[in-house]
Amino acid sequence: MAATPLPAGKSSAAALDPLDLYDVRGMLTEEERLVQDSVARLVDAEVLPRIREAFEQHRFPKELVPQLAALGLLGSSIQGYDCAGLNAVCYGLICQELERGDSGIRSFVSVQSSLCMYPIYAFGSEEQKRRYLPAMARGELIGCFGLTEPHGGSDPANMKTHAKKRGGDWVLNGAKMWITNGAIADLAVVWAMTPEGIRGFLVEKGSPGFAAPEIQHKFSLRASVTSALYFDNVTVPEARVLPGVVGLKGPLSCLTQARYGISWGVIGAAQACLSEQLAYTATRQLFGRPLAQNQMIQVRLAEMARRITSAQLLALQLGRLKDAGTLQPAHVSLAKWNNCRMALDVARDCRDMLGGAGISAEFAAIRHMLNLESVITYEGTETIHQLTIGRQLTGLNAF
Numbered sequence: 053m054a055a056t057p058l059p060a061g062k063s064s065a066a067a068l069d070p071l072d073l074y075d076v077r078g079m080l081t082e083e084e085r086l087v088q089d090s091v092a093r094l095v096d097a098e099v100l101p102r103i104r105e106a107f108e109q110h111r112f113p114k115e116l117v118p119q120l121a122a123l124g125l126l127g128s129s130i131q132g133y134d135c136a137g138l139n140a141v142c143y144g145l146i147c148q149e150l151e152r153g154d155s156g157i158r159s160f161v162s163v164q165s166s167l168c169m170y171p172i173y174a175f176g177s178e179e180q181k182r183r184y185l186p187a188m189a190r191g192e193l194i195g196c197f198g199l200t201e202p203h204g205g206s207d208p209a210n211m212k213t214h215a216k217k218r219g220g221d222w223v224l225n226g227a228k229m230w231i232t233n234g235a236i237a238d239l240a241v242v243w244a245m246t247p248e249g250i251r252g253f254l255v256e257k258g259s260p261g262f263a264a265p266e267i268q269h270k271f272s273l274r275a276s277v278t279s280a281l282y283f284d285n286v287t288v289p290e291a292r293v294l295p296g297v298v299g300l301k302g303p304l305s306c307l308t309q310a311r312y313g314i315s316w317g318v319i320g321a322a323q324a325c326l327s328e329q330l331a332y333t334a335t336r337q338l339f340g341r342p343l344a345q346n347q348m349i350q351v352r353l354a355e356m357a358r359r360i361t362s363a364q365l366l367a368l369q370l371g372r373l374k375d376a377g378t379l380q381p382a383h384v385s386l387a388k389w390n391n392c393r394m395a396l397d398v399a400r401d402c403r404d405m406l407g408g409a410g411i412s413a414e415f416a417a418i419r420h421m422l423n424l425e426s427v428i429t430y431e432g433t434e435t436i437h438q439l440t441i442g443r444q445l446t447g448l449n450a451f
């Protein structure tokens with residue numbers, strides 16, 4: 053049968069959600085969809101209206117913390133201790149929706165949940181869990197995670213920050229760099245070398261000899277606090293040392309949790325850019341037709357949809373593996389690498405397709421693009437994740 057010609061410029065495609073072409077949402081449970089919807093509402097109502105100004109002012113919108121806490125988004129995967137006890141896919145969806153707003157807001161939740169509450173939950177004493185976790189879930193205590201040092205974050209085994217025993221206490225000396233939440237944190241989970249190996253120390257704000265100055269002049273993650281941490285003979289009681297882990301596997305296991313969330317989160321940033329771009333190219337008239345009616349523009353949009361869809365499917369399977377208890381660090385490395393690269397490329401291309409308007413904060417693309425330059429770097433650079441996969445494939449360590 054001959055196909056009926058369509059009016060010029062119209063397509064026959066059945067309605068599909070351009071941001072979810074493979075209906076990943078249809079593969080979610082009812083609870084997962086409810087969580088996604090409630091975070092989406094928070095982002096629409098509270099994050100999007102204020103994020104541009106916060107980014108321009110280089111200010112973390114701390115006033116959002118009680119609302120993030122009220123929805124159960126802080127330590128959402130932890131069972132007990134006033135935490136929501138949600139599954140890994142829910143945590144991923146939380147990250148995705150928050151990062152649709154801004155990577156800085158997702159970073160806050162990632163650090164609080166995966167890098168601070170998780171190690172206390174996994175490696176802390178019962179007294180430490182009771183002292184910190186409920187208050188952190190309520191957003192009354194903010195945490196930060198100190199692993200990276202000024203001389204090189206990719207090689208954390210070469211740690212210079214150290215702790216020595218003095219009587220019943222420990223004395224901590226050294227410096228950490230690029231620490232999210234540092235200047236606003238009430239509690240720092242600090243990894244330091246000891247005669248037994250790397251251990252985790254819980255350093256409370258105001259401890260004599262401890263300073264956390266904010267790093268200024270960032271062009272990325274401007275709606276997030278990033279700090280240095282300095283320890284000058286800081287006394288930490290034995291009761292504030294994490295008893296359950298010794299060695300690099302402590303901080304690395306936290307990074308696996310956080311990288312998992314990032315793999316989901318960046319999808320939200322890419323979706324925000326594509327959504328904005330679809331609206332822009334539909335209305336921008338050039339050469340007598342909408343920009344969206346050019347082959348080259350459609351190829352670029354299709355390329356974005358292809359890569360976002362692949363990232364969504366990868367993230368969902370990653371979540372199902374995590375919930376099944378079969379997740380390996382190499383799975384997370386591949387997803388962190390693939391999805392961050394995808395999101396950064398999408399954001400850069402969206403910025404370009406906006407033309408001159410693409411350099412304006414009126415549009416979200418440049419903010420997401422600048423944020424994603426950090427997200428592709430932190431929690432293991434792209435190269436570090438590629439080398440992790442290479443090691444998995446070959447059995448040879450090329451670091």
Ligand SMILES: Cc1cc2nc3c(=O)[nH]c(=O)nc-3n(C[C@H](O)[C@H](O)[C@H](O)COP(=O)(O)OP(=O)(O)OC[C@H]3O[C@@H](n4cnc5c(N)ncnc54)[C@H](O)[C@@H]3O)c2cc1C
Nearest residue numbers: 197198199200204205206230231232426430431433435451
């Ligand atoms: C905004 C922001 C927030 C952050 N928040 C935190 C936080 O909360 N806590 C924390 O502990 N850290 C945090 N970080 C630090 C982050 O994890 C590090 O920046 C990252 O791990 C890279 O370390 P580095 O900056 O020292 O770079 P380097 O390790 O010096 O790497 C420099 C370059 O060398 C490459 N490279 C390294 N090793 C190899 C190799 N073997 N072969 C080839 N190339 C290699 C890297 O890929 C990179 O391109 C944050 C960083 C940023 C930017």
